[in-house]
Amino acid sequence: MSQYQNHEKVIIIGSGPSGYTAAIYASRAGLKPLMFAGLQPGGQLMITTEVDNYPGYPDGVMGPDMMDNFRKQAERFGTRIKYEMIVSCDLQSTPKRLVDGAGTEYYADSIIISTGADAKWLGLPSEETFMNRGASACAVCDGYFFRGKEVAVVGAGDTAAEEATYLAKLCPVVHLLVRRDEMRASKFMQERVKNTPNIKIHWFTETLELMGGDKLEKIRVVNTQTKEESEIAVSGFFVAIGHKPNTEIFKGQLEMDETGYLITKADSTHTNLEGVFAAGDAQDKTYRQAVTAAGTGCMAALDAERWLAAQGLH
Ligand code: NDP
Numbered sequence: 001m002s003q004y005q006n007h008e009k010v011i012i013i014g015s016g017p018s019g020y021t022a023a024i025y026a027s028r029a030g031l032k033p034l035m036f037a038g039l040q041p042g043g044q045l046m047i048t049t050e051v052d053n054y055p056g057y058p059d060g061v062m063g064p065d066m067m068d069n070f071r072k073q074a075e076r077f078g079t080r081i082k083y084e085m086i087v088s089c090d091l092q093s094t095p096k097r098l099v100d101g102a103g104t105e106y107y108a109d110s111i112i113i114s115t116g117a118d119a120k121w122l123g124l125p126s127e128e129t130f131m132n133r134g135a136s137a138c139a140v141c142d143g144y145f146f147r148g149k150e151v152a153v154v155g156a157g158d159t160a161a162e163e164a165t166y167l168a169k170l171c172p173v174v175h176l177l178v179r180r181d182e183m184r185a186s187k188f189m190q191e192r193v194k195n196t197p198n199i200k201i202h203w204f205t206e207t208l209e210l211m212g213g214d215k216l217e218k219i220r221v222v223n224t225q226t227k228e229e230s231e232i233a234v235s236g237f238f239v240a241i242g243h244k245p246n247t248e249i250f251k252g253q254l255e256m257d258e259t260g261y262l263i264t265k266a267d268s269t270h271t272n273l274e275g276v277f278a279a280g281d282a283q284d285k286t287y288r289q290a291v292t293a294a295g296t297g298c299m300a301a302l303d304a305e306r307w308l309a310a311q312g313l314h
Helices: 017-028 043-047 063-076 125-129 139-146 158-168 187-194 290-310
Strands: 007-013 034-036 080-082 086-090 096-100 105-113 117-119 151-154 174-177 199-202 205-212 216-223 229-233 236-239 243-245 276-278
Touching: 007 017, 007 096, 007 290, 017 034, 017 043, 017 063, 017 105, 017 290, 043 063, 063 080, 105 290, 125 205, 139 151, 139 158, 139 236, 151 158, 158 174, 158 187, 158 199, 158 236, 174 205, 187 199, 216 236, 276 290
Parallel strands: 007 034, 007 105, 034 080, 105 276, 151 174, 151 236, 174 199
Antiparallel strands: 086 096, 096 105, 117 243, 205 216, 216 229
């Protein structure tokens, strides 16, 4: 019997594909994991439409439906889910101590971190001014509000290409603002963008300011070659320039790279701290796919189980 209340063998932080897969494996191993699902249960796939590249779905699947299935599968084997954030932690103590958003303390012999990553913003003050009034980081979530209106998308990766083609179905013109003279997106996605007649690509273009009254009306942009500034009338401004890992609360305790991605030991999910494992986008800046996140979630659960057994804790 533990001297602590709320003492778990495994706590999983985060509920994307990696968290749920860790939960499925850990619960099937009899570890009775407790999962903190956070504020966006299901992670980034909840704001995606169709997922066509996850094996096992020959006709594709909607991201939220897939995550719902992941959750049900984890719960079938006894995973308990709390829809709370973990706001602070002491990972060096034994057992490890976590505090949730309601101030409740939890203790765990092992922790699996699968907190994922969030969209990045340009950092313009006017971007904040127009947040929820024209500026968005998710076309799938907010695109509907801009149907029939002109919009801009910033970025040149797969996310930007996907958002632009999604918006092109709702909006008469989509201005794609690319800061260089080429896109980083996959060839396939680039072709799709270039073959969509109502996507207008602006090369060498950076955004200076979002402008308007109550709502966004236009943006001021600059051509970085000619230094010429101009305005584009848009009602929506979608930022699609990549992601930032959700690892702030682990700073100073876990090893991470300069951009905040957690560092795991080679061929494993072990972090620098015993009993703390990391999976999914919080530790992967290379692949960032649902299927790779799920794969590392499985690895984390197996690593945790073996580590607990070696400590005589399972
Ligand atoms: P990426 O990091 O791949 O691309 C970010 C893009 O944003 C780059 O083109 C970059 O420009 C641009 N950018 C960065 N900062 C700024 C800035 N301040 N101003 C203007 N532009 C900026 O991120 P993604 O989110 O697109 O993709 C991440 C990963 O997820 C990739 O591996 C991608 O393949 C994958 N993905 C796969 C999808 C799929 O298979 N369906 C869908 C979406 C993503 P520059 O090129 O000049 O650096």
